[in-house]
Structure formats: C-alpha cells, structure tokens
Amino acid sequence: MPGVQTILAPAMSMRDTYTIDIGGIGAGGAGVGRLPDGRVTFVQRTAPGERVEVRLTDVRRRWTRSELVRVLRTSPVRRPAPCPHYERCGGCTLEHVTYAAQLDAKRQIVVEALRRIGGVDVDVPPVMPSPREFRYRNRVSFSLLRLNDRVVAGFHELDRPDRIVDVGASCLLPEENVAVAWGEIRRHWGRNAARLPAGRRLRLTVRGTAGGAATLLVEGGRGPGEPEALLERVPSLVGIWHRRRPGDEPTLLAGRASVMERWQEEDVALSGAAFLQVNRSAATLLEDHVAAAAQAVDGASLVDAYCGVGLHARRLARAGWRVMGIDTDHEAVAEARRACPDGTFLAGRVEDRLKETLPVDLVILNPPRTGLDRAVPDVLLAERPARLVYVSCDPATLARDLARLSPGYRVLGLHCFDLFPQTSHVETVVELECAIT
Numbered sequence: 001m002p003g004v005q006t007i008l009a010p011a012m013s014m015r016d017t018y019t020i021d022i023g024g025i026g027a028g029g030a031g032v033g034r035l036p037d038g039r040v041t042f043v044q045r046t047a048p049g050e051r052v053e054v055r056l057t058d059v060r061r062r063w064t065r066s067e068l069v070r071v072l073r074t075s076p077v078r079r080p081a082p083c084p085h086y087e088r089c090g091g092c093t094l095e096h097v098t099y100a101a102q103l104d105a106k107r108q109i110v111v112e113a114l115r116r117i118g119g120v121d122v123d124v125p126p127v128m129p130s131p132r133e134f135r136y137r138n139r140v141s142f143s144l145l146r147l148n149d150r151v152v153a154g155f156h157e158l159d160r161p162d163r164i165v166d167v168g169a170s171c172l173l174p175e176e177n178v179a180v181a182w183g184e185i186r187r188h189w190g191r192n193a194a195r196l197p198a199g200r201r202l203r204l205t206v207r208g209t210a211g212g213a214a215t216l217l218v219e220g221g222r223g224p225g226e227p228e229a230l231l232e233r234v235p236s237l238v239g240i241w242h243r244r245r246p247g248d249e250p251t252l253l254a255g256r257a258s259v260m261e262r263w264q265e266e267d268v269a270l271s272g273a274a275f276l277q278v279n280r281s282a283a284t285l286l287e288d289h290v291a292a293a294a295q296a297v298d299g300a301s302l303v304d305a306y307c308g309v310g311l312h313a314r315r316l317a318r319a320g321w322r323v324m325g326i327d328t329d330h331e332a333v334a335e336a337r338r339a340c341p342d343g344t345f346l347a348g349r350v351e352d353r354l355k356e357t358l359p360v361d362l363v364i365l366n367p368p369r370t371g372l373d374r375a376v377p378d379v380l381l382a383e384r385p386a387r388l389v390y391v392s393c394d395p396a397t398l399a400r401d402l403a404r405l406s407p408g409y410r411v412l413g414l415h416c417f418d419l420f421p422q423t424s425h426v427e428t429v430v431e432l433e434c435a436i437t
Contacts, residue, residue, distance in 0.1 A: 012037055014056045017069050022050045025105035027113065027396065029093025029424035030065075041066045044158055047075035047097045048105070057159065067159070077101035082134070083172045083422075089165040091155035091173060092422040103127040103418060106426040110395045110416055118399030120411065127416040127426060131281040134172040136421060138209070139278045140182070142167065144193065144202040151193045153186065153204065173422070174206070181214035181236045182206050188233035195230040197221030197242055207270070208236075209261040210280070215239040217250060217273055227254035241272050249330065258335075266339065268309050274332045275308040279419040286417045286427055290364065290389055291315055293413075293431050297387045299361025305350045305376075306366045310336030313343050324357045326350050351375040358383040365390045371397025377404040381436075384408060388432040393419075398428055410435045 012018075012035060020033035020041065031046030033054075041064040043054050051073035054066035071078075081087075081095040094102045106127050114120040130136055144153040145164045154167030169183030185206065189195045196202060199221030208214045214236045218225075220243075227240040231254050239255035250272035258271040264284060268276070277283035294302065294316055304313035307325030309332045317323045323343040327333050336345040346353050351373035354363075363385045365372065371394065380388065388409060392398035402411070409432040417427045 012056065012059065012064075014059065017053050017055050018066075019051065019053050019072065020066075022046045022048055022052060022075070024048050024108055025094070025097075025424065027109050027424060035064065035066075039064055043068055044093065045096055046071075047078045048101070049073075049075040050078070065159070084170060085154070085165055085167050088157050089155050089167065090158040090161070091165075091167065091171070093158075093424055095422045099129070099133050099421065102421065103129055106418060106424065107416060109424065110414075110426060110428055113395035113399045114402070116399070117396055118401075118403040118406075120399060120402050120406075122411050122414055124414060124416065127418050128282075128285055130279055130418045130421050131285075132279070133421045135175055135179070136279045136281065137173045138175050138178060138276070138280055139205060139207040140171075140174045140178060141203055141205040142182070144196070144204055146192060146200050151189075153193075175208050177212045177236060178206055178208035178214065181208060181234065184234040185216060185230070185237065188230060190226065190229075193225075195226040197225045197244075198223050205273070209259055209270070211260070211262070212236060213238045213259050215241065215255075215259055215270070217241045217243065218253075219243045219246075224253050231255050239271075243273065263311065264315075266311060266314055268311075269335050269338070270309075271331050271335075272329075274329060274335065276311075277419060282417055282419045286391070286419065286429065287311065287315070289415060289417070289429055290391060291319075293389050293429070294321075294362055294364065295319060297362050299386060301360040302362040302364060303354065303357045303360050303385075304364050304366075305354060306368070307336060307345065307364075308332045308366075310340055310343065310345060312364050312366075313345075314340045317343055324360070326353050326357065349373070351379075354379050355383065358385065360385055362387045362389065364388075367392070367397075369394045369397065372401045372404075374404070377401060380405065381408045384434050384436055386434050388430075390430045390432065392428045392430070393425065395426065395428060398430065402430065402432075405432065408434060408436045 022031035022033045026032045030042035030044045043066045053069040058065035077097045152164045152166040154165045157163040169179045203219040205217040240253045241250040243250040258269040261268045301322040304325040307327045310325045313323040313325045325345040330347045333345045333347045412431040419427045
C-alpha cells in the first residue's frame with residue numbers, strides 16, 4: 001500500500017476539489033476522511049456520515065488537511081452553530097454537531113488513542129456530560145494583537161493561527177460574570193489598550209469566582225500599563241497580574257493579592273495563575289469520582305501529584321488519609337499548606353520530588369497536557385504504590401503513559417468527563433492496580 005500511495009500522491013492537486021466521506025471526528029475536532037489516493041485527510045467543520053467536497057490545504061506524506069468547499073450529503077447530527085463567531089473562530093471546534101454527537105466523538109477519540117498509541121484495549125463507557133453545554137468556563141484566555149490602527153482580542157482563527165478573531169462578551173464559553181468582566185475590560189482598556197502592559201502581542205486570562213469577582217492575568221509585554229485606572233473602571237475586577245515570560249512567577253500589578261473562591265466544600269485563596277478546573281459543575285462530578293476511587297483503596301497514605309492548591313489532598317485528609325502533595329506553583333503550594341496544615345506539600349517538579357514522598361498506598365496523578373515526565377513511571381514502577389488514579393486532559397499522552405506503566409500496573413477502570421463542551425478535549429480518569437507481587 002505505501003508503494004501505491006507514492007505513485008498516486010503526486011497526482012493530487014491543491015487546486016482541485018475531491019469528494020470524500022467523513023467517518024468520524026479526530027482528536028483536533030476535524031472530521032476524518034480518505035482521499036482517492038488512500039491518505040487520511042482532516043477537515044474542520046464536517047460531521048460523521050457526511051459526504052463533502054474538499055480542497056487540500058496541507059499535504060504530508062501520510063496525511064493531509066483540507067478545507068470544506070461544500071456539503072453534498074448532510075449528517076443527521078449537524079446543527080446550526082449557536083455562536084455568532086463560529087464560522088471563523090478556532091476557540092470551539094464542535095459547535096456544528098449536536099451535544100450527544102460530541103460526547104460520542106470524544107469517547108471514540110479516547111478509544112482510538114488508547115488502542116493506537118498505548119496498545120490498551122479497555123472498556124470505555126459513555127462520556128459523562130457537562131451539566132452546562134454553554135457558559136461553563138470560569139477561566140478564559142484570549143490573545144490580544146495591537147495593529148497599526150486598532151486592537152483585536154479573542155481566539156486564533158480556525159486553521160489560520162496567525163490571525164485573531166475579535167471576540168467580545170457575546171462568546172458563549174465564559175460563565176456569565178466572566179463574559180461581563182471581559183466586555184468591561186475591553187471597553188475600558190483605553191486607546192490602543194494602553195492601560196495594559198505594552199507589546200504587540202499579549203495573552204489575557206480572565207478568571208471569575210462563584211461570588212462574581214474577577215481577576216486578570218496578562219502574559220507577555222513589558223511595563224505595568226495603567227492597572228489602577230483599569231481596576232477603577234471595571235467594578236468586578238479585583239486584581240491584575242502580569243507574567244512577562246513563560247515560567248516566571250506572576251507579579252501583582254494592582255488590586256488584591258488573592259481572591260476567595262468557594263469550590264465545593266473548600267474555600268480557596270486564588271492568586272496569580274493558580275490552577276482550578278475551568279468547568280466547576282463538571283469538575284464536581286470528576287472530583288467526586290476521584291474521591292470515591294481513592295476511598296475504595298485499602299490504605300491510609302497518598303500523594304497528590306501535580307496538586308495545585310491541593311483539592312484532592314484536602315478532601316481526603318478530612319476523610320482520615322495522611323496526605324502529601326507536589327506542585328511547581330509555589331503560591332498554590334502555600335495555599336495548600338494554609339488550608340491543610342496536617343498535610344505535607346512540596347514545591348517542585350514531580351519527577352524530582354516524587355521519590356522522597358514514597359512509599360504510600362495511593363498516588364493521584366493529574367499532570368498537564370504533556371503528561372508524565374519519563375522519570376515518573378520509572379519511579380512508580382520501582383517503588384510500586386498499590387494503586388494509582390491518573391486524571392488526564394489528553395488521551396494521547398495518557399495512552400503513552402499507560403504503556404510505560406504497563407509492566408507493573410493493570411487498568412481497573414476508566415471513566416471520561418466532558419469538561420470542555422464544544423471542543424474535542426476530554427478528561428479521563430483511570431484507576432490502576434499494581435500487578436507486581
């Protein structure tokens with residue numbers, strides 16, 4: 001077959017159009033079909049079961065990307081996108097299909113990643129839906145670009161990441177109070193956004209709390225701008241932070257050093273870039289599941305790795321566990337220590353500090369999208385905690401890590417949660433048991 005593709009590939013033209021059938025949705029939210037030469041092509045804004053006419057936009061040896069020219073046969077799961085920005089905006093990728101179809105696609109993404117990357121064949125039950133399909137994000141990051149005569153701020157354009165789609169408070173992703181705060185920040189940031197730090201490109205993250213207060217984190221740029229003036233004009237905004245370069249600790253420009261958030265049974269003091277799940281109602285379902293999985297373990301000690309402000313550790317400490325936590329965010333670790341004085345919380349990278357916390361009965365792993373550093377599975381295989389609970393936001397890196405853990409651990413159960421409706425992202429919780437005696 002590779003020889004046939006080599007012969008046929010040169011005949012494919014980026015000027016011509018091709019008719020293909022869409023069989024499913026891939027990890028990036030694009031529909032997946034096959035060109036006449038057999039290569040896979042990924043086409044945004046298509047739906048399973050459709051026949052479409054496409055034009056090539058990016059050609060690789062084994063796969064391609066295409067743009068949708070027109071739909072020849074419409075899928076029964078296609079719907080009009082509710083958001084007015086959706087045609088060009090890359091902030092969402094699945095608004096054009098029903099919510100039930102989004103959940104089906106996410107389950108299949110997990111199944112394919114586990115099988116193809118990890119060699120793991122396990123039962124994947126239906127994805128737990130989010131209680132809110134829209135207006136669910138308590139934290140949203142926007143890209144700001146200063147042009148010669150205007151400022152645009154929003155999300156990168158679909159398939160054109162060099163362009164920004166200007167998005168205001170009408171975006172359907174943020175919680176209502178976050179959308180209002182974003183609209184007011186845009187309204188009052190001044191000519192050429194002069195009340196923000198200087199620089200052609202900035203990343204702006206607006207976070208809202210259950211009580212209605214909002215904070216702003218500005219990443220990139222230089223200088224403070226006029227943060228006090230912006231605070232005075234945006235009633236819900238209580239703190240403005242700045243991080244000039246990736247990896248730097250954020251610095252407070254104006255307002256409160258922290259803002260209190262009520263998260264289930266926890267009062268959390270949030271500052272800077274402290275991490276909480278963006279979908280509070282769906283996160284409750286996930287966190288309840290993790291707590292139940294932990295309490296099913298016959299043990300008394302645990303490590304909450306990549307713990308952030310230590311929500312899992314706090315909850316299980318109240319249930320009688322001896323808890324430890326590890327995170328690189330020093331301010332989050334300080335908050336975890338404040339809220340859970342009986343626990344031990346270490347600042348640093350998990351790959352550097354995990355070994356000193358072992359042995360324990362249970363390790364909860366909640367890494368970033370890049371997954372576990374290679375050293376982490378090596379430590380776990382050497383020390384052999386009885387149980388692991390792995391919370392993943394990326395099926396591909398999860399599959400890779402499960403393969404690395406497979407010499408010593410077997411999967412007991414797997415559940416998926418939709419914390420990111422209208423996108424292809426999905427959270428997966430895997431329970432593993434040590435298989436080495």
